[in-house]
Amino acid sequence: MTSQETFFLRIAQRNRETDDIISLELRDPNGGELPPFEAGAHIDVHVAPGVVRQYSLCNAPSERHRYLIGVLRDPASRGGSVAIHERFEAGAVVEVSAPRNHFPLREGAPGILIAGGIGVTPMLCMAEALHASGTGFTLHYCARSQDKAAFRSRIERSPYRQQVAFHYDDQGDSQKLDPGTLFAQVGGDDEIYVCGPSGFIEWVCRAAEQAGIPKQRVRYECFNAKPVDTSRDGAFDVRIASTGQVFHIPPDRSVTSVLLAAGIDIYTSCEEGTCGTCVTRLLEGEPDHRDVFLTDEEHACGNQFTPCCSRAKSSLLVLDL
Numbered sequence: 001m002t003s004q005e006t007f008f009l010r011i012a013q014r015n016r017e018t019d020d021i022i023s024l025e026l027r028d029p030n031g032g033e034l035p036p037f038e039a040g041a042h043i044d045v046h047v048a049p050g051v052v053r054q055y056s057l058c059n060a061p062s063e064r065h066r067y068l069i070g071v072l073r074d075p076a077s078r079g080g081s082v083a084i085h086e087r088f089e090a091g092a093v094v095e096v097s098a099p100r101n102h103f104p105l106r107e108g109a110p111g112i113l114i115a116g117g118i119g120v121t122p123m124l125c126m127a128e129a130l131h132a133s134g135t136g137f138t139l140h141y142c143a144r145s146q147d148k149a150a151f152r153s154r155i156e157r158s159p160y161r162q163q164v165a166f167h168y169d170d171q172g173d174s175q176k177l178d179p180g181t182l183f184a185q186v187g188g189d190d191e192i193y194v195c196g197p198s199g200f201i202e203w204v205c206r207a208a209e210q211a212g213i214p215k216q217r218v219r220y221e222c223f224n225a226k227p228v229d230t231s232r233d234g235a236f237d238v239r240i241a242s243t244g245q246v247f248h249i250p251p252d253r254s255v256t257s258v259l260l261a262a263g264i265d266i267y268t269s270c271e272e273g274t275c276g277t278c279v280t281r282l283l284e285g286e287p288d289h290r291d292v293f294l295t296d297e298e299h300a301c302g303n304q305f306t307p308c309c310s311r312a313k314s315s316l317l318v319l320d321l
Contacts, residue, residue, distance in 0.1 A: 037099035116196025179207035
């Protein structure tokens with residue numbers, strides 16, 4: 001992993017939002033202002049040596065004194081969320097990156113915000129920004145049950161409470177989200193923002209497509225990758241355009257793992273194709289896209305590649321490195 005600008009923040013508060021979600025408030029140890037961010041932004045959190053995870057900022061962008069993140073304890077954790085739940089206590093100092101944004105709001109456009117579970121975190125920041133700017137929006141928050149809805153008390157106290165609808169899996173059908181009905185009432189300028197598990201996002205995006213909403217008006221951010229059948233993965237080669245070096249990628253290793261071992265700098269974070277950190281320009285070859293970060297149109301163009309998870313349909317890929 002190559003380095004990016006990082007700095008250290010202190011955990012000022014740790015709160016339990018649900019039985020499996022905690023929030024961490026991060027502040028400068030010296031009380032200084034933090035780098036600014038826009039709604040939809042995230043930070044990299046260095047959990048342990050070689051373990052970096054991304055978390056959306058869920059406080060208002062106007063707040064320069066703190067960053068607030070929510071962390072779901074994932075039973076399938078690869079060393080990230082479980083370590084945070086078990087070791088990150090109030091008072092501890094944490095290494096983080098400056099905020100980056102792959103999920104921005106379209107300025108001035110009304111929004112329909114749709115969150116599934118922990119996917120509510122960037123939506124809270126978006127709701128704060130839209131409310132502050134006087135832009136119309138609604139937030140639909142889907143959770144398994146009321147006690148699984150993180151930040152519920154915060155929403156209940158917010159000035160935009162009347163613009164939020166809660167939808168619980170364990171309650172009656174009448175209160176559950178029906179995206180088809182919702183999208184039948186969408187205005188011509190409304191932008192749709194979706195965040196949550198990949199299956200939830202696919203369900204919402206499919207309903208939007210069936211309602212005739214153009215794909216460019218539906219923006220999404222995944223918190224987990226799609227399941228991929230790797231049983232038929234084969235080997236291929238990668239050539240570095242700047243040097244001509246060729247590296248063999250075996251079936252059981254990713255492009256990034258091979259290149260990083262050879263000293264080729266590629267900054268990675270999620271390692272599963274959700275964050276876009278490692279996106280690299282592809283100059284030649286046919287990729288086998290396995291990320292959920294690039295859009296269908298970007299996949300079709302074939303000139304971008306996520307080396308952390310994607311593979312090749314051709315025998316050789318040439319990367320602009």
